[in-house]
Amino acid sequence: MDMLVPATLVAFWAAICTLDLFGPQLSFWRPLVAGTGVGVILGDPVQGLIIAGSLELMWLGVVSVGAYVPPDVVAGSIIGTAIGILSGEGAVASIAIAVPVAVASQQLDILFRTFTITLMHKADKAALDGNLNKIQRYHLLGIPFIILTRAIPVFLAVLLGAKYVEELFSHIPQVILDGLGIAGGVLPALGFAMLLSLMLNKEMWIFLVIGFFLAAYLDVPTIGIALVGVVVAILCDRFVNHAKDNNSVQTSAGGGLE
Amino acid sequence: MSEVTMNTHSEPQENLIVKENMGTKIDKKILRSMFWRLQLFQVSWNYERMQGLGYAFTIKPVLEKLYKTKEEREVALKRHLEFFNTHSTMAAPILGMTAAIEEKGGNGAGQGASGIKVGLMGPLAGLGDSILWLTWMPIAMSIGAAFAKDGNFFGPILALILFNIVNIPLKWYGIKVGYQKGVNFLTQAGHSGIVQRYTTMATVLGIVVIGGLIPQLVQLTTPYVLKVGSTEIKFQEIFDGILPSLLPLAITIISFMLIRKGFNAIKILLGMIIICILGKWIGIL
Numbered sequence: 312m313d314m315l316v317p318a319t320l321v322a323f324w325a326a327i328c329t330l331d332l333f334g335p336q337l338s339f340w341r342p343l344v345a346g347t348g349v350g351v352i353l354g355d356p357v358q359g360l361i362i363a364g365s366l367e368l369m370w371l372g373v374v375s376v377g378a379y380v381p382p383d384v385v386a387g388s389i390i391g392t393a394i395g396i397l398s399g400e401g402a403v404a405s406i407a408i409a410v411p412v413a414v415a416s417q418q419l420d421i422l423f424r425t426f427t428i429t430l431m432h433k434a435d436k437a438a439l440d441g442n443l444n445k446i447q448r449y450h451l452l453g454i455p456f457i458i459l460t461r462a463i464p465v466f467l468a469v470l471l472g473a474k475y476v477e478e479l480f481s482h483i484p485q486v487i488l489d490g491l492g493i494a495g496g497v498l499p500a501l502g503f504a505m506l507l508s509l510m511l512n513k514e515m516w517i518f519l520v521i522g523f524f525l526a527a528y529l530d531v532p533t534i535g536i537a538l539v540g541v542v543v544a545i546l547c548d549r550f551v552n553h554a555k556d557n558n559s560v561q562t563s564a565g566g567g568l569e
Numbered sequence: 570m571s572e573v574t575m576n577t578h579s580e581p582q583e584n585l586i587v588k589e590n591m592g593t594k595i596d597k598k599i600l601r602s603m604f605w606r607l608q609l610f611q612v613s614w615n616y617e618r619m620q621g622l623g624y625a626f627t628i629k630p631v632l633e634k635l636y637k638t639k640e641e642r643e644v645a646l647k648r649h650l651e652f653f654n655t656h657s658t659m660a661a662p663i664l665g666m667t668a669a670i671e672e673k674g675g676n677g678a679g680q681g682a683s684g685i686k687v688g689l690m691g692p693l694a695g696l697g698d699s700i701l702w703l704t705w706m707p708i709a710m711s712i713g714a715a716f717a718k719d720g721n722f723f724g725p726i727l728a729l730i731l732f733n734i735v736n737i738p739l740k741w742y743g744i745k746v747g748y749q750k751g752v753n754f755l756t757q758a759g760h761s762g763i764v765q766r767y768t769t770m771a772t773v774l775g776i777v778v779i780g781g782l783i784p785q786l787v788q789l790t791t792p793y794v795l796k797v798g799s800t801e802i803k804f805q806e807i808f809d810g811i812l813p814s815l816l817p818l819a820i821t822i823i824s825f826m827l828i829r830k831g832f833n834a835i836k837i838l839l840g841m842i843i844i845c846i847l848g849k850w851i852g853i854l
Contacts, residue, residue, distance in 0.1 A: 335608040336657060338706075338732045343713050347725045357720040364717030364724065367710050368786055372834075374702040382835070414835060427615035427622075431650075434622050438650055441642030443629050446650075450626035453613035490846030493854050496788030497820055497841055503779050503787070504824035505834055510703055510772050510779075511825070518773050522780020527813040533712050533781060540777030544770040552766060 320352045322466035329461040342366035342388035349392040362392045362405045369498040372505025387413030390468040397473035400480045403491040419460045602630040610657045619654035631668045644676045655690040656697025661740045665747020692764045699768045704775035787817035793853045
């Protein structure tokens with residue numbers, strides 16, 4: 312059982328990343344950071360970085376907006392990266408594993424968020440006694456459960472999964488593996504499309520053209536494009552709100568004189 | 570000179586009220602405690618009242634300080650266990666403001682506190698989503714991912730620093746300024762449409778950046794060469810002649826339109842993988 316220690320360590324890392332997602336949201340839950348951590352733990356940091364970078368670009372648009380529970384990128388990227396490294400198949404295997412895992416883990420997440428309703432009702436009862444400390448305890452009681460929803464699947468997958476994946480991949484024809492490799496380059500398009508579907512409306516597409524032009528024709532790096540974006544956003548705001556601003560200045564000036 | 574003072578005429582009055590309250594009951598220690606508690610805001614997230622329990626947990630030090638009897642606490646807790654859901658970073662100013670209302674008006678102003686929560690959670694969720702989730706996060710992460718794909722450790726570290734240089738101050742100053750300026754801070758802003766304006770500006774910035782990321786990070790070219798007699802037609806050269814990064818742009822727009830048509834992202838992903846494999850097999854990819 313030489314996988315026991317790495318499996319435990321990766322599961323512990325999964326716990327930290329999960330707590331980040333439900334807590335401070337410092338980005339440890341993002342594939343880029345979560346996957347890199349797995350690479351470090353499993354002793355192949357460079358491979359971990361490459362896989363984490365690929366998964367991050369694929370899942371750039373996966374964020375929780377409103378009450379929507381998205382595919383779980385924490386379990387997806389941690390298990391995906393671990394299997395990619397342990398099976399020796401790299402980023403291709405990682406993407407193939409990470410996607411179904413994220414969807415399955417999403418169901419566990421929904422289960423957790425349903426279970427926590429009981430905590431809510433217990434807190435209601437504690438509120439009748441004005442018991443603040445009990446309320447605090449019920450809130451914090453969510454932590455072990457939320458951690459386990461990710462840590463247990465990660466532990467099992469790392470402990471048992473790698474050798475099956477290795478076996479599985481040895482039977483897959485080369486043309487499919489090559490196709491998966493190409494897909495790795497294409498998948499960021501889906502990430503961007505998901506982001507755009509939340510942001511883009513009819514008047515906004517022109518801004519997409521500006522960014523595309525700067526990168527495709529002028530090779531401006533991302534930070535430079537972001538700076539142009541800030542300028543465009545401010546100019547656009549000034550332009551749209553110019554008339555309104557003038558009015559509000561006049562009315563507030565009038566109010567001051569009174 | 571005169572114009573400046575006139576423009577800010579509404580503030581001195583508000584400042585008076587704030588100064589009256591500052592340091593009486595809620596001190597910096599309590600605000601700091603709320604900040605740390607906000608770092609565990611969603612660990613009890615549930616479908617019934619979402620961040621309701623998290624809100625009560627985070628504002629606990631305020632209630633502890635202001636209300637001493639069981640009855641008072643019961644009333645106060647009831648309104649802070651209500652349904653609540655917003656972007657977890659953007660909960661900070663709402664927490665600060667409700668702390669100020671609780672301090673000023675006590676349980677008598679309970680409706681005011683609930684009103685602020687309900688009234689601001691929607692607009693602030695929109696602001697947080699558009700500034701942090703849809704703009705700043707993709708910028709920070711895609712810059713980091715570009716380094717990471719070259720095996721460079723600088724990537725994830727840079728991404729963490731970039732994201733949190735915005736994320737953490739928003740939380741701390743959200744609570745602090747929300748408390749100090751009180752209700753007027755964002756209710757006024759809400760009326761004058763400032764929240765909406767910042768949301769739009771963040772969206773514009775995000776779209777410009779995504780436009781730039783498409784040619785940088787989506788990789789798709791064709792090795793396909795058509796031989797007509799002795800001349801070779803390289804398709805990639807033709808595409809580059811029309812528009813650099815034509816294929817990455819096309820695949821992004823197609824995906825976007827499919828999502829808009831209601832296709833599930835997972836289905837699009839599987840479709841992409843199948844097309845890539847087929848494309849490789851027949852030799853066009």
